[in-house]
Amino acid sequence: MDQVKSILKDYYNIDITDVLSQQGGWASLAYKVSNKNKSYFLKVYEKSRSSTPKLTALIDQYVPIMVWLKNSSDLQGKIPVPLITSSGEYKCEDEYGVYLLYDFIEGETIGDQDLTGNQVDQLSKILTELHSYGDDIPIRTDAIKEDFEVPFLQMLRQILQKGRNDFPSDVWELIHSYIPQLNKLIYTVEEYSQNLKNPILKMALCHTDLHNWNLMQSGNQLLLIDWEGLKLAPVEADLMFLVDKPYFDEFLSIYRKTHPNFSINRDAMTFYQGKRRLEDIWEFIEQLLFDEQNDEERLVTMNYLREELRFV
Ligand SMILES: Nc1ncnc2c1ncn2[C@@H]1O[C@H](COP(=O)(O)OP(=O)(O)O)[C@@H](O)[C@H]1O
Ligand SMILES: [Mg+2]
Numbered sequence: 001m002d003q004v005k006s007i008l009k010d011y012y013n014i015d016i017t018d019v020l021s022q023q024g025g026w027a028s029l030a031y032k033v034s035n036k037n038k039s040y041f042l043k044v045y046e047k048s049r050s051s052t053p054k055l056t057a058l059i060d061q062y063v064p065i066m067v068w069l070k071n072s073s074d075l076q077g078k079i080p081v082p083l084i085t086s087s088g089e090y091k092c093e094d095e096y097g098v099y100l101l102y103d104f105i106e107g108e109t110i111g112d113q114d115l116t117g118n119q120v121d122q123l124s125k126i127l128t129e130l131h132s133y134g135d136d137i138p139i140r141t142d143a144i145k146e147d148f149e150v151p152f153l154q155m156l157r158q159i160l161q162k163g164r165n166d167f168p169s170d171v172w173e174l175i176h177s178y179i180p181q182l183n184k185l186i187y188t189v190e191e192y193s194q195n196l197k198n199p200i201l202k203m204a205l206c207h208t209d210l211h212n213w214n215l216m217q218s219g220n221q222l223l224l225i226d227w228e229g230l231k232l233a234p235v236e237a238d239l240m241f242l243v244d245k246p247y248f249d250e251f252l253s254i255y256r257k258t259h260p261n262f263s264i265n266r267d268a269m270t271f272y273q274g275k276r277r278l279e280d281i282w283e284f285i286e287q288l289l290f291d292e293q294n295d296e297e298r299l300v301t302m303n304y305l306r307e308e309l310r311f312v
Pocket of ligand 2 (some may be wrong): 214226
């Protein structure tokens with residue numbers, strides 16, 4: 001806790017009186033920190049986690065785009081943007097972690113709940129607006145441009161080539177019967193990855209991690225949070241999260257008012273769906289094999305992995 005206090009003091013010049021540990025996502029830790037006047041949300045990417053380098057590498061590239069969106073688009077008030085440190089940075093770090101500080105959002109995470117009609121309407125409008133910006137905005141987007149590379153596939157394939165003795169026995173028991181299907185899916189994703197590199201696809205700004213744990217309701221406003229995945233990509237990178245939802249038609253009817261000629265690119269959709277499935281599986285395997293986890297954390301990861309494998 002003292003460490004959190006000194007981060008806030010040293011980097012943001014904020015004197016904190018309260019620190020409350022929050023339930024973060026699975027990629028980060030979080031604290032609600034308060035001084036006399038207001039509360040903040042401190043997001044901590046621990047350097048000990050194998051997912052951290054990937055999640056934090058592009059902060060300095062994507063946050064300026066968010067700042068621009070916040071100031072220049074209709075997304076103002078609908079997306080949280082990190083506060084800057086005393087020296088003007090969007091993040092700070094020490095030997096233990098990488099830190100992002102936000103205003104605390106007083107509200108409720110949607111999480112396991114279904115979206116109401118009004119929330120579907122608001123989410124549709126947020127995405128419609130986001131997707132109307134591309135590489136023509138006055139901030140550089142090259143660092144976040146989709147290149148259809150999927151670097152983790154090679155590591156995943158190598159791991160899957162190993163045998164029983166190279167895995168903890170519980171992990172082996174869980175995965176071994178899925179290995180042929182996983183290899184098939186890896187092949188498919190690689191094939192689509194190659195094929196998508198050639199045609200000139202229309203690209204737009206995409207969030208790429210749309211799920212209800214990244215949606216919060218605050219008063220009348222629905223907010224889309226957790227923008228680490230911001231990319232310039234075919235919009236299927238976002239729509240893959242919506243196509244199977246009962247409200248997809250409703251979403252499309254709103255979306256098409258602004259994007260009248262829109263139709264789904266099946267290849268891009270197949271690529272993103274397969275990639276996402278493999279990415280989740282890879283991250284869980286990575287945690288089980290390489291991260292330091294206690295028994296309870298390990299059990300949670302095992303359960304996530306079991307759940308994910310059922311769909312391969
Ligand atoms: N600014 C905020 N204020 C209050 N709660 C927040 C804020 N940002 C995120 N949260 C809560 O913390 C959870 C994890 O945050 P998120 O940014 O999604 O982290 P992760 O990258 O680990 O998924 C969210 O599901 C939400 O409940
Ligand atoms: Mg999240």
